[in-house]
Amino acid sequence: MPVKMLTVVGARPQFVKAAALSAAIQKLGGIEESIVHTGQHYDAQMSDTFFTDLHIPAPLVNLGISGGSHGDQTGRMMQALEPVFVDQKPDLVLVYGDTNSTLAAALVASKMKIPVAHVEAGLRLYSGMEVPEEINRVLTDHVSTLLFCSSYVGVGYLGVEGITANVWDVGDVMLDTFQHSLTRTSSKPLSALGLTEDSYCVATIHRPDNVDDPKQLVATLEALDALCPPIVMPVHPRTSQSPAFASWAADRRPPYGALRLITPLPYLSMLSLMQRAKLVITDSGGVQKEAYWLGKPCVTHQRWTEWVELAEMGVNALTGGDPSNIRPRVEETLLRWQAKPFPTVAVYGDGHAAEAIVQRIKEWYASA
Numbered sequence: 001m002p003v004k005m006l007t008v009v010g011a012r013p014q015f016v017k018a019a020a021l022s023a024a025i026q027k028l029g030g031i032e033e034s035i036v037h038t039g040q041h042y043d044a045q046m047s048d049t050f051f052t053d054l055h056i057p058a059p060l061v062n063l064g065i066s067g068g069s070h071g072d073q074t075g076r077m078m079q080a081l082e083p084v085f086v087d088q089k090p091d092l093v094l095v096y097g098d099t100n101s102t103l104a105a106a107l108v109a110s111k112m113k114i115p116v117a118h119v120e121a122g123l124r125l126y127s128g129m130e131v132p133e134e135i136n137r138v139l140t141d142h143v144s145t146l147l148f149c150s151s152y153v154g155v156g157y158l159g160v161e162g163i164t165a166n167v168w169d170v171g172d173v174m175l176d177t178f179q180h181s182l183t184r185t186s187s188k189p190l191s192a193l194g195l196t197e198d199s200y201c202v203a204t205i206h207r208p209d210n211v212d213d214p215k216q217l218v219a220t221l222e223a224l225d226a227l228c229p230p231i232v233m234p235v236h237p238r239t240s241q242s243p244a245f246a247s248w249a250a251d252r253r254p255p256y257g258a259l260r261l262i263t264p265l266p267y268l269s270m271l272s273l274m275q276r277a278k279l280v281i282t283d284s285g286g287v288q289k290e291a292y293w294l295g296k297p298c299v300t301h302q303r304w305t306e307w308v309e310l311a312e313m314g315v316n317a318l319t320g321g322d323p324s325n326i327r328p329r330v331e332e333t334l335l336r337w338q339a340k341p342f343p344t345v346a347v348y349g350d351g352h353a354a355e356a357i358v359q360r361i362k363e364w365y366a367s368a
Helices: 012-028 048-053 070-088 100-111 132-143 152-160 173-184 188-193 214-225 243-251 267-275 285-293 308-313 323-339 353-367
Strands: 003-009 031-037 092-096 116-121 146-149 167-169 201-204 231-234 259-262 279-282 298-300 316-318
Touching: 003 012, 003 070, 003 100, 003 353, 012 031, 012 048, 012 092, 012 116, 012 173, 012 267, 012 285, 012 353, 031 070, 031 353, 048 267, 070 100, 092 100, 100 116, 100 132, 116 132, 116 152, 116 353, 146 152, 146 353, 152 167, 173 267, 173 285, 173 353, 188 267, 214 231, 214 243, 214 259, 214 323, 267 285, 279 285, 279 323, 285 298, 285 308, 285 316, 298 323, 308 316, 316 323
Parallel strands: 003 031, 003 092, 092 116, 116 146, 146 167, 201 231, 201 279, 231 259, 279 298, 298 316
Antiparallel strands: none
């Protein structure tokens, strides 16, 4: 009998990871997977196009739950997920990363005594639980049965917290999808924007720390707008819905600054844009890694990063969450990039993480 597994996703990075694992399941067999979409990312360009571009199987159900506070959204997800789990009776519930969708599914499954598999386990900021994602990932790890880490760092952090059983460093499933997708990129997104290679930077800003506080958001936008090269910024739905963003964008008058605001891009188009950019500025965990794999310098607009390996290698510079640090970090990073060869350490595996996960799940099920 194959393992009956429900995979719960809801946000862009999870779609990218799910693409790799679903492909590995189809290749290796032994697992019967159904996907449940919470609807956390509901914009077509942040959700629907990912399923199409990355050939992800259509969701069994889309719960359509988005918006609201963290508690409200997580609670509504839990209420909606429970009857799905009751109806489907899975052997295993698999979750990715650290979103509200992740925590909601992990809590419901664990209370129903359904084993939980956590992909991208062991990430830590050790920020005193100031970051919502930190709460999600810590709680998820502590109720999970199978824990799949993206690097040795996650294994070490879990060990410190006493979690040592069924913990594996399998590599990063995002790298699997990235390597497969890199052959499908093109220069069309650049042509559509009238850009040439290495003449622009890419920025993404969506974290609550940077978006929910109007002063922080406007200061961040002003700092980006004051930079020299064109800064192409696909505007995340969370950012575009902020009244502070709407007001700032409406008040802009020509001649405009560096920022070129565009709608969210499908995965392949975004990858194409980053592949030909001079530098990436982001507060996204997934984009930090994609920049590294593309060999692009990255400035992360956060106080911390869960991807400490990149910061330690010097390929990812933090602003500390201070908008006034964006310009100096960008300038320092570009200068350093010209003087120092790009590190090529394979800290996130070899691009076969999904196959390793499938094999571990089947071995666990066979021995249960």
